[in-house]
Amino acid sequence: MPQTPQARRNVSEIPTYVPGKPPTPRPGLTTFKLSSNENPYPPLPGVLDAAMSAAAAMNRYPDMGNSALYAALSDTLDVPVDDTAAATGSVALIYQLFNAFCEPGDEVVYAWRSFEAYPIAATAAAAVSVRVPVLADGRHDLDSMAAAITDRTRVVIVCTPNNPTGPAVTQSELDAFVARVPSRVLVVVDEAYLEFVRMDDAIDGLATYRAHSNVVLTRTFSKAYGLAGFRVGYAVGPAPLAAALRAVSLPFGVSSVAQAAAIASLAASDALFERVDALVAERDRVVGAVREAGWEIPDAQGNFVWFDSGERTAAFAAAADELGIVVRPFAGEGARVSIGETEANNRLISLAQTFVL
Template sequence: MLEPLPRQVLATIPAYRPGRPASDESRKLSSNENPFPPLPGVVERAAAELGRMNRYPDPGVTVLGEALAARTGLSPDHFAFGTGSVSVLFALLDAWCGPGDEVVYPWRSFEAYPIAVDLPGATSVRVPLAADHRHDLPAMADAITERTKVVLVCTPNNPTGPVVAAADFDAFMERVPASVLVVVDEAYLEFVRDPAALSGAEALARYANVVVLRTFSKAYGLAGLRVGYSMARPEITEAIRKALPPFGVSDVAQAAALASLDADAELTERVDAIVSERERVLAALRDQGWDVPDSHANFVWLPLGERSTEFAEHVWPLSVRPFPEGVRVTIATPEINDAFLDRAASFAR
């Protein structure tokens, strides 16, 4: 019997796997969520928009675009907005890629990358990370062919944590054809403390083929409202906007993002607290004998390989994120971090 069938590519695409839910949200260390509540003023300004939910949101995200433009020195036509930076990435790859095209990216990296590449029918070219869990940029440059349309650079890299150095990126860009789009994914930008790290904004100013992705989900704590954006040359941004669904970012989310931008002092205080805890957790793990890479995100990485699932079960009811190569653990409150360190110390290695 004939029946409606989806595209065959869907049979090969894994569903996105969220972190394992925990009975107590404070114990959920699997999704890189911010442990703090919304910044001051955010709930009030977001709630004020609920009374007009019978109206469509501003499709151009105009006021937020103007606010970000003022902060960055760019014009509003450099920005495209979506429900998280991942939705902007999906739209970008839809706009640029089709069957026969290739997308180069590091692996392991953000697990949505292969899904976003496969959906438009493009081909993933995964380049293994270097031994120190960083991008192997020379190998990524070697992987570029005449079929390459896009290269993805994740800094800090999710889930391993290291950043891409600015000098290394510049050397990489010398080898990238001007026709290839290079996406710098900066979802964890605010947590970076390495002075040698790549700045997406500076890369955008130097290279016409760079797109920068950012989000309000991590440092700003708006994961539940889904606001992300890209920064790129206006002609690139126009193409991304065409591939995005209309009215994607609600007025509630836009208001919350604007209020978050107004809370700079509180944001800095909270991010500094998370960074301080990250450094404490890294030092404690190393004192226990763990070989863990530097992280400039709001998580740490334990390269456990095939024992990753075993470790995740060992630390339960703390919920961490196992991958085939290791375990990612989100930085939480000091109390929860201490509970994690106690469990990590008792894991037999």
């Protein structure tokens, strides 16, 4: 029997990413998708015009160097252009970091449960995932994560706020953790939801990267900025680390439309934070009502809340679907629910008041 081409052994071991599914259509009932942490607001002022203008030149390749976007990020964040890197969402940056810094068999340490793309990206890079369970309240167990670092560890990831459980790491906690990480190990601070954080001693990611030669921040325009459909994220790190990210990036990976939309979004900061403040207010309203209904909800610092529904998670998701809202279930563990439109949030509160664990 003739031989056929075989993918690398690790390819067959890559877990499947499970996206948030759309709601089931229900005649006479408006349905809402609360399964993907999407921003319910339309594009920020000026963004749609910028995107349409860029789309008119779709016959041309995008700027492979992302020069205008890097310049805008540099001005907005007060960082050198050489300390930035862009990709198709922050998830692509995670893939690139593992590919750039991990040899096959090297270890990647991260909390679990956390962002489900981490084990996918690690396996794709032929790296070994070291999952450190989160604490009972959904927070990172940073002491155990530091203790899990070995001679084979090349990358550790701190997801803050943690997706899907919700709590964020404090600056004091992060400082103490980074101090315990060997300087040869890359520390990735995944800040996909940083704009939603409202807490004492919140992380100053930029100050942290400036203070350490082994810290990289990953951020996205998908969440607070509402550009999930355009796929653009960015990293900030010391120039040698950012250069490694750019070296392994997909040529022309960030489309001209995405670049234009991201730049216009950075220029609409006042409108951005008005919307973020409104979402945070809705988040706090939902958390308060759900706790009043008897649920123990972890501290929610992203644009979502976590329901520790355990073995009843599938039933919880089904009950939500009956109400015209779709959530993101993690079988046997819990459900993550995005903060959406007011009506969608009201239905979630009703579900929390009536669902029996």
